[in-house]
Amino acid sequence: MEQFKKLVPSEKVRQVLYGLGILFVAMLIFHAGVVTGSHRHFPGKAGPGFGLRGPGFNVQLPRGFIPNGHGSVGTIQNVSTSSITLQTRDGATQTVLLTDKTSIRTQSGAASSTALSVGQQVIILGTPNDDGTISADLIRATPDSVRNPIKR
Amino acid sequence: MTSKRDMAFFTKVEPPQHLFEAVLAYIALARRRAARIRLAALGTVMVVSVAALVPSINYAIHEFYASGFYDYLSLFFSDSSVAFGHWQELSLSLAESLPSLAVLLLLGFSIALLWSLRRIAPNVRMAMMPIQSA
Numbered sequence: 001m002e003q004f005k006k007l008v009p010s011e012k013v014r015q016v017l018y019g020l021g022i023l024f025v026a027m028l029i030f031h032a033g034v035v036t037g038s039h040r041h042f043p044g045k046a047g048p049g050f051g052l053r054g055p056g057f058n059v060q061l062p063r064g065f066i067p068n069g070h071g072s073v074g075t076i077q078n079v080s081t082s083s084i085t086l087q088t089r090d091g092a093t094q095t096v097l098l099t100d101k102t103s104i105r106t107q108s109g110a111a112s113s114t115a116l117s118v119g120q121q122v123i124i125l126g127t128p129n130d131d132g133t134i135s136a137d138l139i140r141a142t143p144d145s146v147r148n149p150i151k152r
Numbered sequence: 153m154t155s156k157r158d159m160a161f162f163t164k165v166e167p168p169q170h171l172f173e174a175v176l177a178y179i180a181l182a183r184r185r186a187a188r189i190r191l192a193a194l195g196t197v198m199v200v201s202v203a204a205l206v207p208s209i210n211y212a213i214h215e216f217y218a219s220g221f222y223d224y225l226s227l228f229f230s231d232s233s234v235a236f237g238h239w240q241e242l243s244l245s246l247a248e249s250l251p252s253l254a255v256l257l258l259l260g261f262s263i264a265l266l267w268s269l270r271r272i273a274p275n276v277r278m279a280m281m282p283i284q285s286a
């Protein structure tokens with residue numbers, strides 16, 4: 001308790017506060033850019049937000065990230081020779097186009113499009129198109145990796 | 153600047169007994185009252201920030217998961233050569249998937265908590281200080 005009493009008003013805590021403040025301002029500027037950019041280029045694309053529910057209140061916080069940008073993460077719903085359809089984590093459907101430049105990788109290394117199957121988790125990196133699709137540069141199949149730590 | 157005439161006046165007028173102690177006690181009382189008001193305000197800020205910190209941590213964890221930020225980041229560890237080969241798309245994806253609103257809320261409540269804790273300590277001492285009457 002004595003150590004805590006000494007630590008709280010100390011110079012270190014002041015420096016931490018300044019650091020967090022600078023980070024906060026930087027994030028505020030970044031978020032303003034995200035909001036402006038997503039309203040201009042992805043109108044109405046964001047899925048439902050995160051719900052905070054409790055006795056007598058139900059608040060839906062909006063998505064704070066840009067959907068369908070230069071990448072996507074989700075589960076394969078459909079595979080064809082020229083495209084794959086993903087279901088993203090927020091429940092949206094994303095079409096990913098396979099091009100000559102597309103490199104497909106699994107855990108064991110480079111693979112072809114035949115290695116992709118329905119139900120597989122993939123990470124996509126690529127270029128967004130005007131019609132909302134992504135031209136894939138990299139498709140990385142992952143094991144059923146990260147599970148949602150917070151159930152809604 | 154006190155003139156000789158004023159000085160003569162003060163030597164003739166006898167100030168009430170214990171005036172000095174009474175003035176000091178009144179100042180201490182005013183300071184203690186101000187410290188108690190500050191303490192109440194800071195205590196409210198602290199309680200609100202602690203209460204809001206838990207859901208904001210949950211929100212941040214959920215958003216980091218839903219946006220795929222963890223997955224993009226995991227590419228650096230699982231397939232670093234590929235990650236560096238596609239560093240431009242990967243950096244853009246990381247920036248796009250960063251849940252800035254969740255980070256903002258988390259930072260805001262953390263700053264509020266830390267700031268209120270830092271300011272509460274000296275106010276507690278002053279608010280609990282006994283006032284010695286004259």
